[in-house]
Amino acid sequence: MKHIFDFRKIALFVFGLVLFTGCDEKLDEININPFGIEPSDANPNLLMPTVxxxxxxxxxxxxxxxxxxAVQHTQKNGWYSGHNFYDWSSRSWAGWYDILRTNELMIRRGEDLENNFFQGMGLTMKSFVFGNITDLWGDAPYTDALKGDQGGEEFQYPKFDSQEVIYDGIISDLQQAVQLLGSASPNGVNAGNDLYYNGDVGNWRRFANSLLLRYYMRLSEKKPDVARAGVEAIYSSGIYIQDPSQDATLDYTGGASDEWLSRHVRLDPDGFQRYQACQTFIDQLTGTMDPRLTVWFDSVRVQWVPDETLTTATEDFIRANGEPLAVVTYPYDDFVELYSDVKFTRRFNPNMADYNTDLYVGLPPAITVPESYNGNPSPGQGTQNQHVSQLAPIYSTAGAPGDILKARIISAAEVSFIFAEAALKGWNVGDAETHYNKGIEQSLDTWGRGGTYADFISQPDIAFNNSLEQILTQKWVASWTAAAESFADYRRTGFPALEAGPLSPQPEVALRFQYGSDEYNNNSTNINSALDRLEITPFSGNFGADSQWSKPWLYQGTNVPF
Structure with missing residues (x-):
């Protein structure tokens, strides 16, 4: 038995040696992914749709x-701390840098192939993404970013560039993009992979110049001479987005990965019902009889009706066309599908209770227990509030490519409002009223309400009064689902005149996102220099420099918004 055992040990050893030798000979072959593509061989057409x-x-x-x-378009009645109360602590920008890495490869491949389209498009998208990063956080890795493959500690742990350096770089890249696109050809471009413009080089050039207008206006207080010269030159060229058909948009495709309000009702109905109108926005829309109101928001499901004859504060049932029903609420779907032509009401005694009796009602910003607001009989996180306006029915159904539900990056309306503001400053870009009126008309066209323009613009509160507040208020309205731009305008000008709600940690609207924990954990030396450059305000609170209420460079030395 001992000899047999020894033989087995020897045999196992020899077998293992053979396996090891065989593996060693094929080690390189095994570690090559037969389906992988070297970055140097990447097809920019395949990178483009991801970016x-x-x-x-x-x-x-x-x-x-x-x-x-933040800009009080909407509020939530569930999971609302970030939405309603500026709870933006430790906000990661990893997703934005992921986009930039893919985009950087696309730019390099464009250079390798001497293809001006991919280079110009890549620089445009690089500017757009870095613009969002610096708009929202302030200083960030820029000149040393996206170079981790080059080795060196300065690239593994990139320094944070000042916001001024980043904005200057964005403008320089966009200027180069406009030049490249001016001589670009669609040859070699798969038009179907260009999800914005289907390979239309002219529209990409308009897009790049329109982004330049956006960032010139960002700098209009800090670098007014640079901003004025840039805006005037683009206006003179005529190469910018002039019609909603030229807007930079991504169509709804119906995929589960689409970031649309409407996908919540398909994948997460409770999530969809968390979105409520904000009363600030409702006041603006109803006060001016804005025809976009019914496109964006639904009326309350059950309207309160005052009745001083009631002996109780409220009825414990609702009425259908005036007739009592033995229930106080219905599920959301029942209202939409079964009772679309029924007028639901509920009565209350105004001497005993106080409710908003309007047909369109929003949640006031940052209130206590928003899920119970205005007498909701079935409060709870993510449940319907039949006495507050939810999003319009268009957002509760799956859309189709080409309809008005789009991710809108920049629009003709925004460009017109930029020119209106520039004209008000005395810059040589035409007439402020003409641009203001055009911006309103373009936004109405975008949302399918173009036929109402003549009546809408003739209202006393809408007719141009030569004020910056009016221009930016209408720009704020037109920025529905593109609130990042109104957020930037508010911080730069103080308009529209927003007020923080009672449960906001500070009595002012927040200004920025806090840096993410990855930066503190992995790039702590460099983040400290960025923190030193933030201006601590009276509202920075216990967070210190890295507060939602601290001021980055763009707003330092100004008294707006506070």
Whole structure:
């Protein structure tokens, strides 16, 4: 038995040696992914849709989520701390840098192939993404970013560039993009992979110049001479987005990864029902009889009706066309599908209770227990509030490519409002009223209400009064689902005149996102220099420099918004 055991040990050893030798000979072959593609062989046509879709989805996600809450387009009645109360602690920018890495490879491949289209498009998208990063956080890795493959500690742990350096770089890259696109050809470009413009080089050039207008206006207080010269030159060229058909947008595709309000009702109905109109926005829309109101928001499901004859504060049932029903609420779907033509009401005694009796009602910003607001009989996180306006029915159904539900990156309306503001400053860009009126008309066209323009613009509160507040208020309205731009305008000018709600940690609207924990954990030396450059305000609170209420460079030395 001992000899047999020894033989087995020897045999196992020899067998293992053979396996090891065989593996060693084929080690390189095994470690090669037969389906992988070397970066130097990457097809920029295949990189393009990843960059475009991710950038647009990230932007619209901001526009209907936390920044929509910040500019008081919407509020939430569940999971609302970030949306309603500026709870933005430790906000990661990893997703934006992921987009930039793919985009950087696309730019390099464009250079390798001497293809001006991919280079110009890549620089445009690089500017857009870095613009969002510095808009929202302030200083960030820029000149040393996206170079981790080059080795060196300075690239593994990149320094934070000042916001001024980043904005200057964005403008320089966009100027180069406009030049490249001016001589670009669509040859070699798969038009179907260009999710914004289907390979239309002229529209890409308009897009790049329109982004330049956006960032020149960002700098209009800090570098007025640079901003004025840039805006006037673009206006003179005529190469910018002039019609909603030229807007930079991503169509709804119906995929589960689309960042759309409507996908919540398909994948997460409770999530969809968390979105409520903000009363600040409702007041603006109803006060001016804005025809976009019914496109964006639904009326309350059950309207309160005052009745001083009641012996109780409220009825404990609702009425259908005036007739009592033995229930106080219905599920959301029952209202939409079964009772679309029924007028539901509920009565209350105004001497015993106080409710908003309007047909369109929003949640006031940052209130206590928003899920119970206005007498909701079934409060709870993510449940319907039949006495507050939710999003319009268009957002509760799956859309189709080409309809009005799009991720809108920049629009003709925004460009017109930029020119209106520039004209008000005395810059040589035409007439402020003409641009203001055009911006309103373009926004109405975008949302299918173009036929109402003549009546709408003739209202006393809408007719141009030569004020910056009026221009930026209408720009704020037009920025629905693109709230990042109104957020930037508010911080730069103080308009529209927003007021923080009672449960906001500070009595002012927040200004920026806090840096993410990854930066503190992995790049602590460099983040400290960025923190030193933030201006601590009276509202920075216990966070110190890295507070939502600290001022980055763009707003330092100004008294706006506070």
């Amino acid at each position: 475009l879709a991710s950038a647009a989805q990230s932007y619209v996600n901001l526009g209907y989520n936390d920044l929509a809450g």
